[in-house]
Amino acid sequence: MQAPMAVAPLLSILPEANFATFSSDVCCAALQATSLRDQVLYPFSAGYNESATSYFATNAQLSPWCIVQPYSAEDVSIAVSTLVQADESQCRFAVRSGGHTPGAGVANIEQGITIDLSMMNSTTYHEDKGIASILPGARWESVYTALDPYGVTVPGGRSGKVGVGGFLLGGGNSFYTARVGFACDNVENFEIVLASGSIINANRTSHPDLHKALKGGSNNFGVVTRFDLKTLPLDLLWGGLVVYDNSTTAQQIAAAVDFTDNLHTDPYAHWIGTWRYSSDTDANIIAHALEYTKPVPNAPPFREFAKIANISDTTRLDTIGNLAAELDLPQGYRNIFTTGTYLNNPQVLEKAIALHNANIEKAKASAKSASWNMNILIQPWPKLFWEHSQAKGGNVLGLDRFDENLVQLLFYYTWAHPTDDPLFQPLATTILSDLNAHAQSLAAHNEFIYLDYADTSQDPLAGYGEDNGRFLRKVAQKFDPHAVFQERVPGFKLG
Numbered sequence: 001m002q003a004p005m006a007v008a009p010l011l012s013i014l015p016e017a018n019f020a021t022f023s024s025d026v027c028c029a030a031l032q033a034t035s036l037r038d039q040v041l042y043p044f045s046a047g048y049n050e051s052a053t054s055y056f057a058t059n060a061q062l063s064p065w066c067i068v069q070p071y072s073a074e075d076v077s078i079a080v081s082t083l084v085q086a087d088e089s090q091c092r093f094a095v096r097s098g099g100h101t102p103g104a105g106v107a108n109i110e111q112g113i114t115i116d117l118s119m120m121n122s123t124t125y126h127e128d129k130g131i132a133s134i135l136p137g138a139r140w141e142s143v144y145t146a147l148d149p150y151g152v153t154v155p156g157g158r159s160g161k162v163g164v165g166g167f168l169l170g171g172g173n174s175f176y177t178a179r180v181g182f183a184c185d186n187v188e189n190f191e192i193v194l195a196s197g198s199i200i201n202a203n204r205t206s207h208p209d210l211h212k213a214l215k216g217g218s219n220n221f222g223v224v225t226r227f228d229l230k231t232l233p234l235d236l237l238w239g240g241l242v243v244y245d246n247s248t249t250a251q252q253i254a255a256a257v258d259f260t261d262n263l264h265t266d267p268y269a270h271w272i273g274t275w276r277y278s279s280d281t282d283a284n285i286i287a288h289a290l291e292y293t294k295p296v297p298n299a300p301p302f303r304e305f306a307k308i309a310n311i312s313d314t315t316r317l318d319t320i321g322n323l324a325a326e327l328d329l330p331q332g333y334r335n336i337f338t339t340g341t342y343l344n345n346p347q348v349l350e351k352a353i354a355l356h357n358a359n360i361e362k363a364k365a366s367a368k369s370a371s372w373n374m375n376i377l378i379q380p381w382p383k384l385f386w387e388h389s390q391a392k393g394g395n396v397l398g399l400d401r402f403d404e405n406l407v408q409l410l411f412y413y414t415w416a417h418p419t420d421d422p423l424f425q426p427l428a429t430t431i432l433s434d435l436n437a438h439a440q441s442l443a444a445h446n447e448f449i450y451l452d453y454a455d456t457s458q459d460p461l462a463g464y465g466e467d468n469g470r471f472l473r474k475v476a477q478k479f480d481p482h483a484v485f486q487e488r489v490p491g492f493k494l495g
């Protein structure tokens with residue numbers, strides 16, 4: 001491939017030993033030589049610092065050679081095709097929307113360029129079609145605000161600040177999953193920039209294979225520049241946070257198993273269970289998010305939780321935006337997520353919480369950070385979810401090969417100081433392997449790994465099953481024949 005005119009002379013004069021500097025100069029200079037010149041941000045500039053420090057987890061804040069901020073699909077096309085052609089294809093680049101993935105180097109890069117989509121953040125409602133066109137750099141709070149005047153909403157993040165792009169490309173569990181399937185199942189059309197720079201649309205009639213692959217396939221095919229989502233009528237929701245004493249764990253587990261097994265009888269209900277220790281308060285508590293997507297207080301699905309005495313309760317009728325704001329989590333800590341999927345079996349949940357409590361004691365003995373938190377989130381993952389997916393044309397998550405109600409567990413640890421990385425990171429990975437081993441002994445382990453919650457040590461795409469793996473590799477080969485998105489763009493890759 002030809003290097004652009006502006007950088008070609010450099011190619012012949014710089015010695016190989018200076019490869020990093022050489023590539024950083026050449027790749028960023030290639031972007032600088034395009035119409036994007038004013039959108040290329042360099043270290044130590046205010047714009048670069050703002051973008052680089054806006055990742056949810058501080059450990060995901062890396063130092064790319066430069067950051068480019070496109071404003072349109074055409075800008076993304078110029079950025080991608082320039083980086084693919086520059087420096088004889090040595091330019092590596094990351095793609096970032098909301099930057100909420102805790103894993104370092106999933107949506108960011110050290111030795112390369114980050115394409116930061118956060119300037120592409122508008123939401124447009126097409127009333128005649130009932131479709132919301134959402135740009136990838138939007139945060140869900142802005143999507144809900146934009147759609148509110150039209151009396152519609154979309155299945156989106158349950159924390160308002162989560163980004164649109166990564167959430168939708170990994171599946172997306174919303175308050176509405178039991179009613180409409182995963183958020184990705186509701187994407188009628190993806191506009192995407194391929195490695196060639198072409199801008200195409202993938203939907204049921206145009207490139208249907210790519211349409212399906214993008215429902216769970218993450219950044220393996222191109223840069224998605226617009227999501228057209230089917231909307232839902234907007235009601236006020238009932239919901240909030242209910243806090244309980246940790247001594248109620250046994251009742252909570254029984255209630256959780258009951259809730260998951262009966263969700264199909266009333267899919268308006270939604271529950272996120274959290275067992276949480278905070279060093280700030282030295283309190284080990286249970287904090288459930290209970291939500292109902294109709295304005296009905298205390299609906300029957302929550303009956304078992306309602307029998308348990310609580311410490312505090314914020315449930316009320318409210319907007320989706322306010323309920324999602326209540327679930328926002330503090331930014332600016334070091335984070336790790338690890339995740340596993342299990343049968344809806346009380347013994348698995350009991351073991352998970354016992355391991356969690358043991359980990360808290362280990363952390364108390366060694367943590368140096370002034371402030372740290374350890375959470376397990378337990379979420380229903382019933383068969384009903386993928387029955388909706390199937391009815392809407394299917395996705396690549398591969399859940400349809402399972403016939404049981406499942407639960408999704410997320411181990412989520414946060415701490416202030418990098419000196420605690422060697423403490424919390426192994427605690428989060430070993431609790432997962434210990435729980436997996438226990439679940440396997442009960443024949444209650446499931447191989448699905450939810451990509452939106454996965455750690456960089458995990459391989460979520462392998463958890464989609466062999467058929468989907470083959471399908472994804474075929475689609476990647478067709479739309480990205482030179483494997484740019486496999487080899488030069490970090491993230492969760494096809495094996």
Ligand SMILES: Cc1cc2nc3c(=O)[nH]c(=O)nc-3n(C[C@H](O)[C@H](O)[C@H](O)COP(=O)(O)OP(=O)(O)OC[C@H]3O[C@@H](n4cnc5c(N)ncnc54)[C@H](O)[C@@H]3O)c2cc1C
Pocket residue numbers: 056094095096097098099100101102106107117136156157158159162163164165166167168169170171172173174218219222223224225328329452453490491492
């Ligand atoms: C506080 C918090 C709350 C959360 N709540 C939920 C929830 O309610 N439900 C749920 O299912 N998950 C939830 N998650 C997980 C969340 O869905 C993922 O972290 C998701 O990746 C966030 O999207 P993002 O745009 O911020 O991703 P980013 O971190 O920007 O990107 C994630 C991955 O997607 C790729 N990517 C992003 N945009 C594009 C694009 N336009 N084209 C191609 N590739 C792209 C990136 O390259 C990267 O590999 C939550 C996470 C946090 C930290």
